[in-house]
Amino acid sequence: MELFDLLNLPKDPQLDIFAETACLVTDCPSSLIAIMESDVQMIQSCIGISLDSVERENTLCQYSIANGDVLVIPDTLADDRSSGNSIILESGIRFYAGVPLIDDEGFALGTLCVIDFKPKNLSDNQIDTLKKIGEAITNLYISKKKNKQAEYFQQTFDISNNLICVLDNKFILKEANSTFEKIFGIAPKKAVNQSFLTIIKKQDDDWQLKLESFLKTDEELVFTTSTKTDDAGAIIIEWYLKQNHDHSEIFCFGINITQHIEEKRQLESSERRFRSFFENAIGLMSMHDMEGNILEVNQKGRETLHYSAEEVNGLNLKDLVPEQNSSLLEKYLERINQNKEDFGTMILKSKEGEELIWMYHNLVEIDKDGKPYVVSTALNVTERMSLERDLLYAKKMLEQTSSVAQVGGWEVNLKNKSVIWSKTAKEIHKIDQEFQPDFENAIGFYKEEDKQKVEFLFNRAVSEGIPYDAEFQLVRNDGVTIWVRVKGIPEFENGVCTRVYGIIQDIDAFKNIYLELEKKEAMMQSFATYVPVAVAMFDKELNYVSVSTSWKEEFNMNNMELMGENIYTISPNVPEERKAIYKNALEGKVYKNDDFAIEVPHKEGIQHYNLEVGPWYLSDGVIGGIIVSVQNITDIVKTNEELKNAKKMADIASKAKSEFLANMSHEIRTPLNGVIGFSDLLLKTPLNEIQTQYLNYINESGENLLNIINDILDFSKIESGKMELLIERSNVYDLVSQVINVILYQSQKKKH
Secondary structure (H helix, E strand, C coil): CCCCCCCCCCCCHHHHHHHHHHHHHHCCCEEEEEEECCCEEEEEEEECCCCCEEEHHHCCHHHHHHHCCCEEECCHHHCCCCCCCHHHHHHCCCEEEEEEEECCCCCEEEEEEEEECCCCCCCHHHHHHHHHHHHHHHHHHHHHHHHHHHHHHHHHHHHCCCEEEEEECCCEEEEECCHHHHHHCCCHHHHCCCEHHHHHCCCCHHHHHHHHHHHCCCCCEEEEEEEECCCCCEEEEEEEEEECCCCCEEEEEEEECHHHHHHHHHCCCCCCCCCCCCCCCCEEEEEEECCCEEEEECHHHHHHHCCCHHHHCCCEHHHHCCHHHHHHHHHHHHHHHHHCEEEEEEEEECCCCCEEEEEEEEEEEECCCCCEEEEEEEEECHHHHHHHHHHHHHHHHHHHHHHHCCEEEEEEECCCCEEEECHHHHHHHCCCCCCCCCHHHHHCCECHHHHHHHHHHHHHHHHHCCCEEEEEEEECCCCCEEEEEEEEEEEEECCEEEEEEEEEEECHHHHHHHHHHHHHHHHHHHHHHHCCCEEEEEECCCEEEEECHHHHHHCCCCCCCCCCCEHHHHCCCCCHHHHHHHHHHHCCCCEEEEEEEEECCCCCCEEEEEEEEEEEEEECCEEEEEEEEEEECHHHHHHHHHHHHHHHHHHHHHHHHHHHHHHHHHHHHHHHHHHHHHHHHHHCCCCCHHHHHHHHHHHHHHHHHHHHHHHHHHHHHHHHCCCCCCCCCCCHHHHHHHHHHHHHHHHHHHHC
16 A cells, blocks of 8 residues: 555545445445554544544454455444444444445455444345445545556656567567667667567577477576677676567567676676566457347457357356455446446456456447347456566565665656655665755765775766766765765756756675675785795695795796696696595695605706695585695705615614723633632732732722723713613712722822
């Protein structure tokens, strides 16, 4: 109801005749016609009572709408729904009857009701007549709604940025919108009667076969074309072709997807496609007598209803009208008999039971025998009404999508110097819906550095007719700065720009994410470039994504452009075992080798590397490619080899030294044993005190020398790891005396 301006309506004097008729039919003093909104019932016409509105919860009409059928309360004081209603009690209302106003889609618009101040009841005829009055009122509202729908469709056709045209079955243009001129440089009037295939440059033999196949089916044809522009670019159009049911015309809808293709890698929001439809009515001509017996039906009508000429004879309208609409048929026959003319809509069913909606205009004629009969002309509007519902649904979807996507519309009318913002545009600016923008305060919302750019693009669009699509920073009414995307399209009449219209979209969240990603990518690239390790990053196809300076220097690639190139293109002679390492890394397996030996073309000899190959991830568990890091350890390997050789030589020298010491120890020990042995023998002979003392000195010194020789042998044992320590009790006094005796003679000699 809100979509078709059926809310907050003032009283309509044209409806008074229906309200008065309802009073007369039911013999009630008062009646009213009302639209039921969400919280209030708005009175459109009232007889015998003065009301403008009633709170919904206090109305009896709400029960009629809820039931979807006539509601009759013979005595309001005896009915639970009305006995406690304060308005009913205060007004003294004792009788109520209400008819819901149901449109062709099953929505309840309001009610027609009659009231009396005394209990009563209605006959079946009175109730039926009340229903007929309600249907007449409903038809008035439906007519208003359809007029509004037609207006929306024409506006969509006129202002759409997409290509919309109608072709005949030979692909000749019958009608085209203004976007044809923007895309192909052909004015809509000049495009008419030209070949659509010539304009889109699709005339090869394969394409002709495809079109012939399309013309034989009811399937939709979808394809894309690329048209070169004057600036050596190309415009890509995605076309949707659909035939009408009798294949006499083709509805063609084209979307310029050039920008969509260019921006899909930059995470730009995809452009929305508008749904549209066309109308093509099938004529039905028929004759029937005043009782509804079919006299004759034309060929188109028979084909539509799937009856042969023989089967039509003997049919009555009752056979074609659905059973649930039999009462409507009776009313139609009454009207046509009484008024000799009737028009409206009627549902007829085909032979198979398919229900079709017809818009008819019937007149009564007199045959040669003076008998009246009815001549009927009707249009099949089933598809049209279905398309109207689709259009309504598409419009609702468009409004909901615009609100969710934060896309607002705007227009600058240069004729009357006015600026118009949509509801969403005002929400983006954080201003009241009552705010009336003008050009100056609209520009004032942008940051200082963007104001000149906005003015330049707008003035260029006005003077040169160049549309624009740019991103700016906008300061909202609450002081918050956000990023917005603004698109403007100029419209010219007789070479003069009369208005500029377009969209404004809140892209702040996306833009901030994009800038943050751009910053992080720059940091990552800087880190990867200058890290002091040879590192290369590849995508899943093994194309270079990032590479450090050390990598280029290590493999002599400073003069090569690596970004985007495949590793096997840059290095075609990669062996199979290394390819397997890369393949395993793409599957999540990490490869490490502390001494990976390979030949590098510009380096001498085999090069040794500390190699690590592993995956990098776009997100949890999603592999984006591989990272290869290497460290040249050739010099370290050479140094380690030299150390191994030096140790080997040292071991040989140590072994020779040990053998020499062992041999020398044995050679010295032999004569020393003689000295010790004979000194022991002399000590056993008769000696004076001095001689004994001296021999003891000789014996102790020999023993000490023998111990020193044994210690030398112990050093060899220590080097071979065979040394054993003995823990024994010792007399410190004896040890000190032995040391003194060894040096006593020399010390006394020096004293004298």
